[in-house]
Amino acid sequence: MMNKLMLLFSVLFLFVACKDESIPKPYGNVRLEYAEANYIDFKTECSYTFEYSDRAQKKPKDSLCAYDLYYPKLKATIYLTYEEIGEEGIVSLIRDAEKAVYEPHTTKAEYIEPKLIVRPNEKVYGTLYxxxxxxxxxxxFHVTDSTKNFLRGAVYFRSHPKPDSLSPALDYIRKDVEHLMETIRWK
Structure with missing residues (x-):
């Protein structure tokens, strides 16, 4: 009788103790870490030169002195467009650059933060948005010498723009864009 009672308690204990509780796990993203960039000279026949990351691939475009800097691991591209300042003057070029920032993006962008770049000794003036x-x-961004040269750039990622998951890549590419703007020289 005692054995049967022990067997009954053991079986009941197993059913009560082995209750399968599922605990929801929080959603997470893969942690992205990128290697430190080494910078190399951007050499062309154009009126400008700068340093860019060795992680980027330089690709010429059809128009004169326009290039793409493609980052395969980031799935990002910096599109560069060069224009000589002509009769229309620098004001219209800056107005067009600002229009390309503010008009199409004010509905989706939570903020637009301009950062001025001023290096009068090298005749480099510009804005990073x-x-x-x-x-x-x-x-x-755009940079100019205010008299002859005007370089415009835009960064796009080939992915859905989710700020939280793109944050490490955005920080990485921002350093490269700032380095490009800090090292640009006019020929």
Whole structure:
């Protein structure tokens, strides 16, 4: 009788103790870490030169002195467009550059943060625009010598613009864009 009672308690204990409780796990993203960039000279026949990351691939475009800097691991591209300042003057070029930042992105961007670049000794003047939120473009910039040369750039990622998951890549590419703007020289 005692054995049967022990067997009954053992079986009941197993059913009560082995209750399968599922605990929800939080959603997470893969942690992205990128190697430190080494910078190399951007050499062309154009009126400008700068240093860019060795992680990027330089690809010429059809128009004169326009290039793409493609980052395969980041799935990002910096699109560079060069223009000589003509009769229309620098004001219209800057107005067009600002229009490309503010007009299409004000509905999706949570903020647009301009950062001025002024290096009078090298005759480099420009603005870097950081666009926050779910904007298709994350950075846009322009640099000029104010008399002859005007270089415009825009950064796009080939992915859905989710600020949280793109944050490490955005920080990485921002350093490269700032380095490009800090090292640009006119020929």
């Amino acid at each position: 950081a666009l926050g939120g779910e904007s298709a473009m994350n950075y846009q």
